[in-house]
Amino acid sequence: MKSRLFIACLLAATAAAQAQNPIISGQFTADPTARVFEGKVYLYPSHDIPSPIERLKEWFCMADYHVFSSDNLTDWTDHGVALSQEDVPWGDPNSYSMWAPDCVCKDGNYYFFFPASPQGGKGFNIGVATSDKPYGPFKPLDKPIEGVNGIDPCVLLDKDGQGYLYWSGRGLNVARLKDNLTELASAPQPIANLPEGFKEGPFAFERNGKYYLTFPWVQDKTETLAYAMSDHPMGPFDFKGIIMKQSPTGCWTNHHSLVEYKGQWYLFYHHNDYSPEFDKNRSVRIDSLSFRPDGTIREVIPTLRGVGITDARKPIQIDRYSSISPEGVSIAFVNPARKFDGWKVTLQSQGAEVTYNGVDFGQTAVKAVKVKACSPEGGTLNIYVGKEKVAEVEVPASGQTWQTLTAPVKLKRTGIGNLRVTLKRGKKVEIDWMRFITPSHH
Secondary structure: OHHHHHHHHHHHHHOEEEOOOOOOOOOOOEEEEEEEEOOEEEEEEEOEOOOOOHHHOOOOOEOEEEEEEEOOOOEEEEEEEEEEHHHOOOEOOOOOEOOOOEEEEEOOEEEEEEEEOEOOOOOOEEEEEEEOOOOOOOEEOOOOOOOOEOEEEEEEEOOOOOEEEEEEOOOEEEEEEOOOOOOEOOOOEEOOOOOOOOEOOOEEEEEOOEEEEEEEEEOOOOEEEEEEEEOOOOOOOEEEEEEEOOOOOOOOOOOOEEEEEOOEEEEEEEEOOOOOOOOOOOEEEEEEEOEOOOOOEOOOOOOOOOOOOEEOOOOEOOOOOOEEOOOOEEEEEOOOOOHHHOEEEEEOOOOOEEEEEEEEOOOOOOOEEEEEEEOOOOEEEEEEEOOEEEEEEEEOOOOOOOEEEEEEOOOOOOOEEEEEEEEEEEOOEEEEEEEEEOOOOO
């Protein structure tokens, strides 16, 4: 544990992921539980890996948990491994079954809930690990929670301090927890009045005196995100409908959490962006979420842009667009053999354009823009901030060879604006990223 703490500190000091949807690159992340601790959003996902053992080559494979944090929902720090399957005294150290977790804070201590396969047994139990830091490392208790068999733990701490444990196992279940959060205070209770069909991954929360039970639900072929509401944490619940429709590209699972941060609600969920050919390797996304006046949840439409403000001085991945022209724009991996390198946008024909909103140009003058681009025949890009044309970039013919090009910028205003790029001349101009240069940056 001491060596892991050292590694976690080292990673926290040096490793950060900066992206839109998906928000974490360099590794697969799924089943995200987001919590607000110490003024930051902490993310507790599961960690999909390519299976090192034959029996899981075509299934979910997870050996440990990483914890991530952010104070702007754009830049994410990886705090390293917080708990591994080898750490769990009661767990099978070779099961690769560290599935969806949760974490809550009570009296200054952090309680990390996780499922795992027990030694010499079948199925899943749910364990608890503790730490005095939200990012761990977490020390697991010697035994799992007695009386609980299943996966996908979620804990709701009500305003009176009472804890409730929700999990999935032959349906969705709930029980009250003792004050220590490590033992049940009531018998498990199946949650009734929910629609027919496979359900898992419960996430419960309270808002304005109403209790929300949200969950993945197979309404048709793949998982939607659905929800029900109640006046009590244990129900009875009244089914309300869909938060997010099933994946249009066939990713079988979805798994989520909802969190309010700085006055705005967000939906954390996952999709197989970095692994389109294998939907057991997933990646976490975020989109904004809102409620109707009666407390019901408005449907969330998945986006590539995601949320958060992007620093103009950092690489802007405009392929994570907020809007594109009806024709002439396509998105593809920069390198299909190295998908974590991300995507590129191709402006196929004159007039094609892509818009990326929420770029912070700061309060100092912008002198230039750098663009990583390539084109078989060359072309000219016009760059706008709002309605103001600020730069024109000539892209020489280079075949498939990437070039980093620099052009002067004339920007009359600073602050936050929308970035728009259009193809003025040429065809098939590919763009990886662009960033703006101020006098103090190069």
